[in-house]
Amino acid sequence: MSYHNPHTPPRKSATFDDHTMAEIRRAAATGIYDIRGAGTKRKVPHFDDLLFLGASISRYPLEGYREKCDTTVTLGTRFAKKPITLKTPITIAGMSFGALSGNAKEALGRGATIAGTSTTTGDGGMTDEERGHSQTLVYQYLPSRYGMNPRDLRRADAIEVVVGQGAKPGGGGMLLGQKISDRVANMRNLPKGIDQRSACRHPDWTGPDDLEIKILELREITDWEKPIYIKVGGSRPYYDTALAVKAGADVVVLDGMQGGTAATQDVFIEHVGMPTLACIRPAVQALQDLGMHRKVQLVVSGGIRSGADVAKALALGADAVAIGTAALVAIGDNDPKWEEEYNKLGTTAGAYDDWHEGRDPAGITTQDPELAARLDPVAAGRRLANYLKVMTLEAQTIARACGKNHLHNLEPEDLVALTMEAAAMAQVPLAGTSWYPGKGGF
Amino acid sequence: MPVFDLSHTPLRALNGALHGLSTGANDTEFEVVNPRGHHAVAVGIDSPVTVEVRGSVGYYCAGMNDGGTVTVHGSAGPGVAENMMSGTVVIEGDASQYAGATGRGGLLVIKGNAASRCGISMKGIDIVVHGSIGHMSAFMGQSGHLIVCGDAGDALGDSLYEAKLFVRGSVKSLGADCIEKEMRPEHLEKLAELLDKAGVTHAKPEEFKRYGSARKLYNFNIDNADAY
Numbered sequence: 001m002s003y004h005n006p007h008t009p010p011r012k013s014a015t016f017d018d019h020t021m022a023e024i025r026r027a028a029a030t031g032i033y034d035i036r037g038a039g040t041k042r043k044v045p046h047f048d049d050l051l052f053l054g055a056s057i058s059r060y061p062l063e064g065y066r067e068k069c070d071t072t073v074t075l076g077t078r079f080a081k082k083p084i085t086l087k088t089p090i091t092i093a094g095m096s097f098g099a100l101s102g103n104a105k106e107a108l109g110r111g112a113t114i115a116g117t118s119t120t121t122g123d124g125g126m127t128d129e130e131r132g133h134s135q136t137l138v139y140q141y142l143p144s145r146y147g148m149n150p151r152d153l154r155r156a157d158a159i160e161v162v163v164g165q166g167a168k169p170g171g172g173g174m175l176l177g178q179k180i181s182d183r184v185a186n187m188r189n190l191p192k193g194i195d196q197r198s199a200c201r202h203p204d205w206t207g208p209d210d211l212e213i214k215i216l217e218l219r220e221i222t223d224w225e226k227p228i229y230i231k232v233g234g235s236r237p238y239y240d241t242a243l244a245v246k247a248g249a250d251v252v253v254l255d256g257m258q259g260g261t262a263a264t265q266d267v268f269i270e271h272v273g274m275p276t277l278a279c280i281r282p283a284v285q286a287l288q289d290l291g292m293h294r295k296v297q298l299v300v301s302g303g304i305r306s307g308a309d310v311a312k313a314l315a316l317g318a319d320a321v322a323i324g325t326a327a328l329v330a331i332g333d334n335d336p337k338w339e340e341e342y343n344k345l346g347t348t349a350g351a352y353d354d355w356h357e358g359r360d361p362a363g364i365t366t367q368d369p370e371l372a373a374r375l376d377p378v379a380a381g382r383r384l385a386n387y388l389k390v391m392t393l394e395a396q397t398i399a400r401a402c403g404k405n406h407l408h409n410l411e412p413e414d415l416v417a418l419t420m421e422a423a424a425m426a427q428v429p430l431a432g433t434s435w436y437p438g439k440g441g442f
Numbered sequence: 443m444p445v446f447d448l449s450h451t452p453l454r455a456l457n458g459a460l461h462g463l464s465t466g467a468n469d470t471e472f473e474v475v476n477p478r479g480h481h482a483v484a485v486g487i488d489s490p491v492t493v494e495v496r497g498s499v500g501y502y503c504a505g506m507n508d509g510g511t512v513t514v515h516g517s518a519g520p521g522v523a524e525n526m527m528s529g530t531v532v533i534e535g536d537a538s539q540y541a542g543a544t545g546r547g548g549l550l551v552i553k554g555n556a557a558s559r560c561g562i563s564m565k566g567i568d569i570v571v572h573g574s575i576g577h578m579s580a581f582m583g584q585s586g587h588l589i590v591c592g593d594a595g596d597a598l599g600d601s602l603y604e605a606k607l608f609v610r611g612s613v614k615s616l617g618a619d620c621i622e623k624e625m626r627p628e629h630l631e632k633l634a635e636l637l638d639k640a641g642v643t644h645a646k647p648e649e650f651k652r653y654g655s656a657r658k659l660y661n662f663n664i665d666n667a668d669a670y
Contacts, residue, residue: 032662145544145563148525150486150506177661189546189565189584190603194660197601199582203562204521204540210501213481217502220457221486 034266035174037355037365038325039167039258039302044275046258046303047312049422050415051431054401062400069396070406073320075297076158076227076250079219083227083250084136084157086320087116088392089407090310092384093255093301093324094140094160094231096122098175098184098196099262099355100328101372102129103380104364107331109133110377111384115392120160120322122262123173123198125187126152133381138229141218143172143199146188150221158251159218160229161211163202163240166259166302169233169273172200174263175356181367211247219248229253234274234302238282241298245290251297253322254283258303260325262365263356276302276313278425281412284317293317294408307394314395315410316426330387331380332362444469448483449476456484460510463489479519484512487529504531507548520557523550526567539576542569545586551640558595561588564605570640580605581617589636591645599653603660607653608633610645619659625652 012018023034055061062069076083092112097105099122106129112119118136125147131137139156141148153159164170175184175196185192205214215228230244231253244252256276261269280300287293300313301322313321325333334342336349341361345354355365363374399407402414416431417423423430424437435442446456456474463470467489474495477483481500484493487510495503498516508527517535526545533541536554543559545567552560552569558576561569564583574592581597583605593611600617606629607620616622633647 145525145565148544149527149546150488150508150525153506174662191660194603195662197582199563203559203581204502204524204543210520213501217482217485217505220453220482221506223458223461224454 035263035356036266036269036353037260037262037264038269038353039260040270042270044257045277045419045421045425046275047277047309049277049418050312050426050428051418052308052311052315052398052402052414053416055403059403061403062405064397064400067400068405069400071392071396073297073408075229075299075320078250078292078296079224079248080158080227080250081223081225082157084118086118086136088388089314089320089395090115090304090388090391091117091138091299091320091322092119092327093259093322094120094122094138094162095324095328096124096175096262097127097130098122098124098146098180098188098367099365101363101366101375102127103372103375103377104328104331105130106133106377107375107380107384108327109137110381111327111331111388112136114381114385115388117388118157121156123175124184125149126156127187131155133377140231143202144188144197145203146196146198153218153226154222156226158227158229159222160231160253161215161218161249162231163211163244164233164235164255165231165261166233166255166257166273166276167261168264168268169235170200171264171268171272173198173261184367208243208247211243215248227251229299231255233257233259234276234279237274237279238286241283241286242290245287245292245296249296251299252283252287253299253301254279255322256300256302259301260328275425276300276304277422280313280316280318281425281427287317294319307391307396308398310391311395311398311407311410312415314407315414316412319408326387327384328364330384331364332375332383333360333364335362338362443471443473445473445475447475448478448480453480453482457482457486460484460487460491460493463491465489477516481519484510487512490529498535507531517554518552522552523548523567526550536573537571542567545569549636549639553641555592561586561605564588568636570636570642572640572642572644574611577614578617580607583607587632587636589633589640589650591642599655601659602653602655604655606632608650609653610650613651613653616653619656620653621656623652623654625650 073089074085113135119134120138138158142162177193227250229251230249232240234256257273297319299320300318338361358366360366363371415428472493477497479500485505490509493512495514500519502521504512504523507529510529513532518533518537520538521540523531524543526548528547532551537552537556539557541556541560542550544563546565550569552571555573556575560575560579562581564586567586570589577595580599584603590609594613596614597617599620630647
């Protein structure tokens with residue numbers, strides 16, 4: 001009779017897991033940190049951790065497809081002579097021509113226009129195609145001021161002063177040389193093929209007092225017509241919102257850490273900034289404390305994927321949301337039909353995030369004419385419009401179930417949380433209780 | 443000549459009057475009195491008007507000027523002529539921080555001194571300073587010319603792209619990737635042209651040194667990390 005010593009199966013470290021060790025080896029081999037696109041990939045408390053209660057004896061619902069549930073939103077009612085009114089509170093976030101192909105920008109404009117919402121320029125300026133295909137176009141005013149000129153400022157429908165973004169609060173950007181085509185270089189006044197640094201702070205103002213004067217200048221240049229947004233990353237949402245209001249914003253855009261970027265260090269994306277869910281209530285609180293809730297509109301972005309996410313963001317007090325990554329997916333990003341080509345790039349559909357390299361098989365995050373030609377802007381625009389309509393219908397479905405005849409009538413009171421973390425961040429009760437962390441001093 | 447007295451006329455009335463003037467408009471010469479440090483004076487000009495500002499101004503005077511000629515008979519606060527597209531802006535006194543920031547064209551003349559970050563992120567503008575400039579000037583300058591008849595402060599031309607810098611006096615220090623470069627005939631010619639346009643009579647082109655980008659930081663390289 002033989003005896004075998006029992007062996008436990010090999011055990012890998014939770015601290016030094018496969019991904020961590022692969023990253024150490026990659027860093028050691030290349031001597032450079034990992035740069036990638038998109039937002040955080042780690043799991044953070046999110047809208048999935050919230051549920052709507054729906055109607056019951058104490059609240060009656062509205063009839064689906066029959067009783068009206070309004071979705072319109074007007075942005076810029078505080079100071080602008082010409083506020084913008086959108087059919088749906090789901091807008092398209094700022095993404096640059098340069099990071100995205102011309103066809104991709106056109107598709108975003110087409111889709112947003114069909115759905116009755118706005119799209120937004122990005123670092124690198126406004127293209128004629130984008131203006132032409134976007135009924136309502138928000139013009140980003142960024143630290144780099146690439147392509148910035150007063151003519152485009154005047155032909156925009158709103159101006160978004162970008163202070164930060166959720167993927168990298170406190171960070172700038174870098175468009176690598178391989179994406180700098182002649183046209184991109186010309187728009188940015190830089191030689192072709194060199195890395196283009198997007199500055200992390202504005203060149204001609206620092207702090208909220210300066211920002212107030214900068215906004216005065218922008219309003220004077222545009223004769224007080226355009227709504228002026230201020231976009232901040234999810235960092236200190238209470239104070240950033242309060243300071244944006246103080247500086248004279250018509251609209252505050254608040255972008256959580258799930259919000260995407262064209263290219264940033266992975267360490268930045270994963271370790272700086274707060275989840276979208278944690279940002280909304282402090283921002284709304286700031287607006288309420290100042291008596292400005294619904295007077296200065298709040299647009300929330302970062303990880304919005306469905307009508308449920310939209311409804312939850314609005315229930316927590318936002319006036320509208322913005323989508324970036326989801327819009328790219330809708331027009332064709334990371335589509336499994338390109339799986340073979342993703343494999344050649346060492347990745348797989350759903351994980352492709354080397355948007356800065358310009359080799360996107362889907363033709364979206366590229367300036368390569370052959371790759372870009374793969375994206376039909378008309379068909380892609382239609383897909384985006386369909387998706388926006390589905391999200392809007394989903395949000396309406398939920399709102400009606402809660403007895404609301406406008407998406408803005410959704411309340412925190414309509415929500416419960418599935419986890420302690422989500423309860424604390426959203427300040428709504430843990431499901432089945434009347435309590436959330438922090439309430440009543442506990 | 444329309445005169446705007448900012449001691450009682452709203453800023454909006456001045457800037458509104460300067461915008462969208464049709465071709466052949468009769469009134470193309472404007473005077474602003476009692477500016478009293480107002481911000482955003484004569485911003486967003488989009489036609490070849492002339493504006494004489496009698497006194498000192500606050501932030502962003504002549505911001506985004508596109509074709510106008512603005513003269514400030516006093517000093518200017520931060521960001522004068524920021525993002526200028528074309529035209530001419532003359533400051534008879536001194537200018538504060540960020541003068542000519544991100545300017546894409548036109549000529550900015552500062553007859554006194556300019557503070558820090560003069561010409562930051564300049565994108566085609568020409569700037570002539572009769573006096574001296576502060577630290578971090580022409581930071582990330584992309585194109586255009588910065589001419590300084592006096593001295594330059596610390597970190598001149600840090601992270602410079604293709605802007606061309608000329609300094610007649612001393613340079614306290616050069617920023618990352620900024621080096622002294624050979625002065626060739628075409629540079630002397632350009633200097634002479636801009637000095638003349640800016641009304642500089644006390645300095646000759648041969649007295650300047652030229653600075654530009656070493657172009658070592660144009661494409662990211664981990665071995666250059668110490669330079670950042």
